[in-house]
Amino acid sequence: MDPVESAPELVVVGAINVDLIARVARAPGRGETVADGELTRQPGGKGANQAVAAARLGARVRMIGAVGTDALGEYLRDAVSSAGVDVAGIQTADGDSGTALIVVDDDGENSIVVCPEANLRIDPDCVSVAAGSAILAQLEVADAVVESAIAQTSGFVAINAAPARPFSASILERADLFIVNEHEYELLPALRDARLVAVTLGADGARLLRRGTIIASASSRPARVRNSVGAGDAFSAALTLGLLRGDEPAVALARACEVGAAAVEDDRSQPALSALDEYAVGTHENR
Template identity: 70%
Template sequence: MSAPRAELTVVGSINVDLVARVERAPGRGETVGDGVLARQPGGKGANQAVAAARLGATVRMVGAVGSDDMGAYLLDSLATAGVDTSDVQIVDGESGMALIVVDGDGENSIVVCAEANSRIDPERVAVPDDSAVLAQLEIADGVIERAISATSGFVALNAAPARPFSAALLERVDLFIVNEHEYELLPELRTARSVAVTLGADGAMLLRNGEVVARCAARRAEVVNTVGAGDAFCAALTIGLIRGEDPRAALARACEVGAAAVEDPASQPQLRPLDEYVAAGS
């Protein structure tokens, strides 16, 4: 029997990704000439919202796009994936954009231009009072604080990109999700109630008050693109936990979803319903 359908509000960034695929990323001051360019929807918030919808959750998106043509493109891509966009603000100016270089090993480097994402009006942010929330740090703390102050539900924060954040977030967030490099850069997470740390090819671990309480291995995957893998992991883990799954089982299943995501060239990979993913060794 399938688990109950999770309901989730994602609060975060919405971008257009301009992706250049090259065999080898350029070094400082260097030009490489074998690039292949693609435009696709992205942004950590939108990536996580689309992943959650494709995994089977009912998803609302809170964020902003610009009044330009790209804003309409981004709204359409979210709606097509099954995300409710009624709370996405349309603000004057350009939509957010990310410039991404992906090398032959699937590794990436990214420059994010916030644009509309920096002009979200916190006063217009509304979240149902019992909704679970998943947010990231590509938008202002004030927007996230407004969202999570409106709900008594579960709150997950993907603390990426790693940067200082408010004490209010540290106090309220139920689960932080970071990669191992972000964990090193954010010493305040050492005492957080619950932190999931992704370890790349080594899987992930879950910590409670600084103590490791669960680990899972990652299955071997054919890496095509790592851009959306962390976002898919965040969506899968959050859905598993708000559905009431055992944390160890939810962590292992999220690792399997992340492995599937790196095998897809898109920042918003074509994922299956969450229950179809079986953790390695299960």
């Protein structure tokens, strides 16, 4: 079988932003001005980051989202398309494209302000997903958009529940996998009884829980952190693809940690990634 034809297929539903990144030695405190920053403009948004990561890891990916009618709209659409993602599902909404203002310090830590704009104007009635499609979505777009997508498929559904906020019962009940960091997990008690939840622990790796019980854990290799903005998105894409293609949960989790470590070593929100199988499986443990 042709490798392209055998690659996992994934529909990613989520936000598409322009990332304006100010890299500084030290992030400013409240009311403080810090000079000598270096400004870059990059494509970003959790949805676009995950779509691009999944494509670079070897999946066939279709993106559902929206960009604005401003000049940045075509820039963002082209950035996603150039990574090999099908952009036919990206809508054009009147007004500005989404923008994220990001400060990254010398330790790679970041603070982010998101101005969603077009991401809040996705028309759920125009969302189209083929029956049986696997879906990866986040919470930077309206519940109605995610609900429209997951209602059209009987396939695997992964939800990166970020940012942590209340979401509908239909999303909770339909998701096969939730992906959160440890802070988000604490803020979302409804996930305690979810059928499968991956909780990322930063430099300490990740855990996989079924109905609140740890079934697998993985460590993370030491990494030289340049930018942590896209690390969780790369992890989410890698874990979803691993489980989708039938990897053992502990192996999928460990490989996703390797991908996340590679992502933080890249300056970009959409890091350069290799095929999923090129990432060695680190330490993992079944529970």
